[in-house]
Amino acid sequence: xxxxxxxxxxxxxxxxxxxxxxxxxxxxxxxxxxxxxxxxxxxxxxxxxxxxxxxxxxxxxxxxxxxxxxxxxxxxxxxxxxxxxxxxxxxxxxxxxxxxxxxxxxxxxxxxxxxxxxxxxxxxxxxxxxxxxxxxxxxxxxxxxxxxxxxxxxxxxxxxxxxxxxxxxxxxxxxxxxxxxxxxxxxxxxxxxxxxxxxxxxxxxxxxxxxxxxxxxxxxxxxxxxxxxxxxxxxxxxxxxxxxxxxxxxxxxxxxxxxxxxxxxxxxxxxxxxxxxxxxxxxxxxxxxxxxxxxxxxxxxxxxxxxxxxxxxxxxxxxxxxxxxxxxxxxxxxxxxxxxxxxxxxxxxxxxxxxxxxxxxxxxxxxxxxxxxxxxxxxxxxxxxxxxxxxxxxxxxxxxxxxxxxxxxxxxxxxxxxxxxxxxxxxxxxxxxxxxxxxxxxxxxxxxxxxxxxxxxxxxxxxxxxxxxxxxxxxxxxxxxxxxxxxxxxxxxxxxxxxxxxxxxxxxxxxxxxxxxxxxxxxxxxxxxxxxxxxxxxxxxxxxxxxx
Numbered sequence: 128x129x130x131x132x133x134x135x136x137x138x139x140x141x142x143x144x145x146x147x148x149x150x151x152x153x154x155x156x157x158x159x160x161x162x163x164x165x166x167x168x169x170x171x172x173x174x175x176x177x178x179x180x181x182x183x184x185x186x187x188x189x190x191x192x193x194x195x196x197x198x199x200x201x202x203x204x205x206x207x208x209x210x211x212x213x214x215x216x217x218x219x220x221x222x223x224x225x226x227x228x229x230x231x232x233x234x235x236x237x238x239x240x241x242x243x244x245x246x247x248x249x250x251x252x253x254x255x256x257x258x259x260x261x262x263x264x265x266x267x268x269x270x271x272x273x274x275x276x277x278x279x280x281x282x283x284x285x286x287x288x289x290x291x292x293x294x295x296x297x298x299x300x301x302x303x304x305x306x307x308x309x310x311x312x313x314x315x316x317x318x319x320x321x322x323x324x325x326x327x328x329x330x331x332x333x334x335x336x337x338x339x340x341x342x343x344x345x346x347x348x349x350x351x352x353x354x355x356x357x358x359x360x361x362x363x364x365x366x367x368x369x370x371x372x373x374x375x376x377x378x379x380x381x382x383x384x385x386x387x388x389x390x391x392x393x394x395x396x397x398x399x400x401x402x403x404x405x406x407x408x409x410x411x412x413x414x415x416x417x418x419x420x421x422x423x424x425x426x427x428x429x430x431x432x433x434x435x436x437x438x439x440x441x442x443x444x445x446x447x448x449x450x451x452x453x454x455x456x457x458x459x460x461x462x463x464x465x466x467x468x469x470x471x472x473x474x475x476x477x478x479x480x481x482x483x484x485x486x487x488x489x490x491x492x493x494x495x496x497x498x499x500x501x502x503x504x505x506x507x508x509x510x511x512x513x514x515x516x517x518x519x520x521x522x523x524x525x526x527x528x529x530x531x532x533x534x535x536x537x538x539x540x541x542x543x544x545x546x547x548x549x550x551x552x553x554x555x556x557x558x559x560x561x562x563x564x565x566x567x568x569x570x571x572x573x574x575x576x577x578x579x580x581x582x583x584x585x586x587x588x589x590x591x592x593x594x595x596x597x598x599x600x601x602x603x604x605x606x607x608x609x610x611x612x613x614x615x616x617x618x619x620x621x622x623x624x625x626x627x628x629x630x631x632x633x634x635x636x637x638x639x640x641x642x643x644x645x646x647x648x649x650x651x652x653x654x655x656x657x658x659x660x661x662x663x664x665x666x667x668x669x670x671x672x673x674x675x
Contacts, residue, residue: 179212179233184523187211192500193507197514213523218242218496230471235521238495239372239472245462246476246495248306248345249281258461273461275454276490277348281306289346293320300349300399305342309494311408316349316399351394352484356426356434358391362407362481362491363428365558367455368517368537369476373468377459378520378537379452380513381560383428384506389415409502423502427509432559441553443486449555451480451488456541458490473521512536512562519566533568546570 184203188195194215198205203213209228214236221238230236244250255276262270280289282303293299303323305313317323353360366380389412390404398404403415412424435444455478477497482488499514501507516535520527532539532546538557539546554560 179523179525184212185210186213186215188215189217190215190499193510194499194514197511197518200511200515201518213518213521233523234471235523236472237474239369239469239474240467241465242474242495244465245458246493248304248492249343251458251462251493252276252279252281252345254461254465255458258457272453273457275457275488277350279345279347282344282346284343290320300351300394301346302349303344303346305344307342310410311402311406312410313344314402314406316405318396318399350481350483350489353392354482354484354486355392356385356387356431359387359389360392360405360407360481361385361387361426362479363431363451364497365428365451365455365478365480366497366513367459367476367478368473368520369459370473370520371468371470372463372466374543375459375463375541376539376543377456377541378534379455379540379558380516381429381536381538381557381562382509382513383558384509385426385428385431386412387424387426388412389417389419389424409498413502421503423506425503425506427505428559429561445553445555447482447486447488448558451482452540452556452558454480454488454490456545458493459541475517527567528569530569531567532570533563535566536562 182204184201185206186198186203187206187208188198198213198215212234214234216236216238218238221236221240221242225236225240244254255273259270259273262273278292280286280292282289293301298318300316300318302314302316355361363383363385365383368378368380370376370378386407386409388404388407390401392404402411403417406412407424409424412418413420418424432444432448435447458478474495475497477494479491479494480488481491499510501510513536516537520531520534520537527534
């Protein structure tokens, strides 16, 4: 049912790249052969360039999945040579070949050269911790907002520190993940140090073999109280497109999907080894006897948003999705100064996020090569539509003006600073909102120009209004939010038809409880209606300034 799609695995590698020199004031700008006095056109600032040769766009890729289909649907012409305009490359090619070639001004490629600063588990945590330390010196209040990842150590290097932390909290539960693997491979959960004695004594981690060939792991405190739907654990795959790190320019896709476990959740020690209960990776879940291929264990994020609105009200749900959007921006702030900027590059990041029963979002990981292989018809449509919008933004045809704030399903949430918020919208974040039919929306007014250095971008983030981070038209957002409100009234029936196994919430009150008037934006904390005995305190700052 997915058309001429062939499944090739996503490729990836982790090769050390040159970092910017200490003391530099911004991301390293690599012009890749263009003279210093060359300046791209307004359309080219979004990715397009009118100097490209005439005729259809020439693309190159080694993948045969939704990205291949999306490019073919645009009637682009495939090439196997070096005469490409648009290259959807694997990360091996970026790390091994990219530095050795000259690119013309219009050519575009889908990775930044040192993207692993954000996407490798150990480097992501290192950069987040570094950003938090720096903010403690300049903006302690903002630094406290960098609390969206669990306590983390990198092993074997931090084993002594981890052992001390473990002994201080002997009843805690931890999860170990190899830093360079994907699809849930090598992950395990434990509650006793003795359970990792075999791992510790492995020859790879002996004093004789420690070194560049030793496989490192991150160990994190396990989130034991995830929010459940129908008694099952899930996380969210959210798509963020970065077209530049200097100035930082971020687009957030409205749609995405939740990935559900196939077994009902339990935090009992006897159940911690059940991967079908605790790990939501599709590669793991499809091996379960209860895996349902009709929906693939996936649920559209819009359906989740409507479901939460019907149970907890608009304000509580919108606060959660706004916090997720801010989480994504903060993670990008943390790597902005180390990323090597290149005007030929853009990157689609797949964010994996979950939230707990107190409605606090947690960053699981960031993927530089999110899977674009579809396992259901709905999944195929979502990914092809998302990639089509991405290619509209990259704009190889030179059709954009540079003033767009929404293109297809992508909303511009950050460019030289947080985007202006339209007071006509009832949403703080358009994540999970309806994707409108109008393909493009222009900004109502052009923001004041800034130099766009990382320091200024971080300062601008500290002034981000709590009312949201997207700029969009009053009429369009009102229409989208109003339709979402109406749809939320029947969200439970929609959820049961879209996700047959996910009909009821195990940790929520009855339908209609906690409506839009159940929480006040002036409070410093909110209580979310829930089943008896369930802790459901939702923290929310009332500050009108900062990413707060």
